[in-house]
Amino acid sequence: MPTNINKPKQRRYIRYPIELAAVLVVDNRLKFDGVILDFCLGGFFLALKSPEQIPLDKAIKVQFSIAAATGGEQYEIDARPCILPAAALASRSTTCRGTHSTR
Numbered sequence: 001m002p003t004n005i006n007k008p009k010q011r012r013y014i015r016y017p018i019e020l021a022a023v024l025v026v027d028n029r030l031k032f033d034g035v036i037l038d039f040c041l042g043g044f045f046l047a048l049k050s051p052e053q054i055p056l057d058k059a060i061k062v063q064f065s066i067a068a069a070t071g072g073e074q075y076e077i078d079a080r081p082c083i084l085p086a087a088a089l090a091s092r093s094t095t096c097r098g099t100h101s102t103r
Contacts, residue, residue: 013040020064022046025076027058036064043082056081 015038024032024046034048046062048054060081065074 011040013042015040015045020066022062022064024048024054025061025063026055028061030055036062043079 017038018036020036022034022036024034026032032048032050032052032054034046036044037047038045044062060079062077062079063075064077065072
């Protein structure tokens with residue numbers, strides 16, 4: 001079966017690289033630190049800082065904030081996992097709520 005390894009990956013959405021600190025919140029009580037490494041219209045990739053067993057059958061949210069230079073916006077996203085490589089979580093965003101930071 002011939003394959004073309006030089007063929008670009010076909011993705012539904014363009015991915016944008018970023019390094020943004022985030023917190024994965026499971027069931028509104030367990031918190032895991034991580035970094036969002038890329039995002040696109042369909043979701044984002046969250047690399048966790050320490051590989052731990054995460055109960056993904058519970059409600060999952062991702063919290064992050066944008067730098068104060070842009071207004072200090074804080075966000076909480078309802079998310080659902082779609083790919084689970086070791087110590088990472090690729091997620092599809094379902095709802096995004098932003099609140100302005102008063103820090």
